[in-house]
Amino acid sequence: EPEVTQTPSHQVTQMGQEVILRCVPISNHLYFYWYRQILGQKVEFLVSFYNNEISEKSEIFDDQFSVERPDGSNFTLKIRSTKLEDSAMYFCANQMDRKDGYTFGSGTRLTVV
Amino acid sequence: DQQVKQNSPSLSVQEGRISILNCDYTNSMFDYFLWYKKYPAEGPTFLISISSIKDKNEDGRFTVFLNKSAKHLSLHIVPSQPGDSAVYFCAASDGNDMRFGAGTRLTVKP
Numbered sequence: 001e002p003e004v005t006q007t008p009s010h011q012v013t014q015m016g017q018e019v020i021l022r023c024v025p026i027s028n029h030l031y032f033y034w035y036r037q038i039l040g041q042k043v044e045f046l047v048s049f050y051n052n053e054i055s056e057k058s059e060i061f062d063d064q065f066s067v068e069r070p071d072g073s074n075f076t077l078k079i080r081s082t083k084l085e086d087s088a089m090y091f092c093a094n095q096m097d098r099k100d101g102y103t104f105g106s107g108t109r110l111t112v113v
Numbered sequence: 114d115q116q117v118k119q120n121s122p123s124l125s126v127q128e129g130r131i132s133i134l135n136c137d138y139t140n141s142m143f144d145y146f147l148w149y150k151k152y153p154a155e156g157p158t159f160l161i162s163i164s165s166i167k168d169k170n171e172d173g174r175f176t177v178f179l180n181k182s183a184k185h186l187s188l189h190i191v192p193s194q195p196g197d198s199a200v201y202f203c204a205a206s207d208g209n210d211m212r213f214g215a216g217t218r219l220t221v222k223p
Contacts, residue, residue, distance in 0.1 A: 004156075035213075042215035043157065043202060091156050101147055102211065104156030 002026040004094045006105035013112055016081050021108045023075040023092030031095040032075045033102065034067065036060070036088040043091070049075065082112045116140045117205050119214035127222055132190040134217050136203030139184065143205035143212075148177060148188045151200045151216070160201075161188070193221045 005024040013019050025032060034046040047057040049067050057065075066078045079086055089109050093102040118137045126132045134148075144165040149157035163170040163177045163186065170177050176189045190197055198221050203214040 006156075033211075043213040045212060093156075101149075101159030101162055102157075103159065104149075106156045 002029075002103065004092055004103050004105035006090075006092050006108050008108060009106070010109045011111070013082055013110070015084055015112050019079050019082055019110060021077045021079075021090050021092075021110070023077075023094075023105055024073065025075055025092070025094040026096075026103060029094040029096045029103070031097075032067075032069075033093040033095070034077045035091045035093060035104075037091070037107075038085075038088040046077070046090075079110075082110075084112050086110060087112045116143075117203055117212045117214040119201075119203055119217050121217050122215070123218040123220070125220045125222065126193050128195055129192045132188075132193045132197065132219055132221065134188040134190075134201050134203070134219065136186050136188075136214050137184055138186075138205050140205070140207065140212075141184070142207040144208065145206040146177070146179060146186050147204045147206070147211070148175075149202040149204060149213075150197075151202060157202055190219075193219075195221045195223050197221050 007022045032049040035043050036046055037043045045058050047061045047067055048055045064080045069075050089107040091107045092105040095102050116139050147162040148160040150160045151157045161172050161175045161177050163179050168179050174190055179186045200216045200218050202216045204211045
């Protein structure tokens with residue numbers, strides 16, 4: 001079964017530092033997403049990405065966030081200057097076609113201290 | 114943003130019985146609905162979906178029902194098994210992105 005791989009599984013960072021969360025998507029799956037889940041809260045949409053550009057983003061995805069596919073393969077989420085409230089599980093998701101279910105990675109737990 | 118709501122944070126059922134998980138939505142532009150299952154320390158796993166042109170979709174023990182007029186969908190698991198214990202997320206898509214409900218924690222007791 002094809003998998004979406006996320007690294008690292010857990011990252012601890014100092015407030016104000018930059019973090020990059022990485023995702024290796026499934027080959028030929030063209031739609032990419034980042035979601036996050038703050039502990040005990042709902043899964044929240046951050047951003048969708050298709051054809052090397054952002055197709056939609058939520059109000060959470062402010063100027064501190066960015067996404068890219070630097071090598072046409074990995075899909076990254078960068079948080080420029082982390083805040084305590086950025087602590088959450090971050091999930092990358094991949095989709096072949098618009099009407100398919102998403103395949104999620106196992107998540108990166110980000111802890112900002 | 115409460116476009117997708119799961120009003121029951123938890124549900125407990127006996128093994129062998131039916132589990133019914135409910136979900137309501139407010140956005141009439143949603144035309145595709147999905148259920149995901151999530152175990153601790155793992156990402157959500159796609160379970161079953163339904164298009165707005167249908168009112169029922171069945172896959173083994175899992176059946177999803179859609180009532181468009183009520184903007185309500187439900188997931189039925191029959192018979193429930195202890196391995197079904199997980200958090201279940203309802204999700205809805207308007208063709209652009211997907212919105213999730215807050216999840217319902219299902220516990221199936223042996």
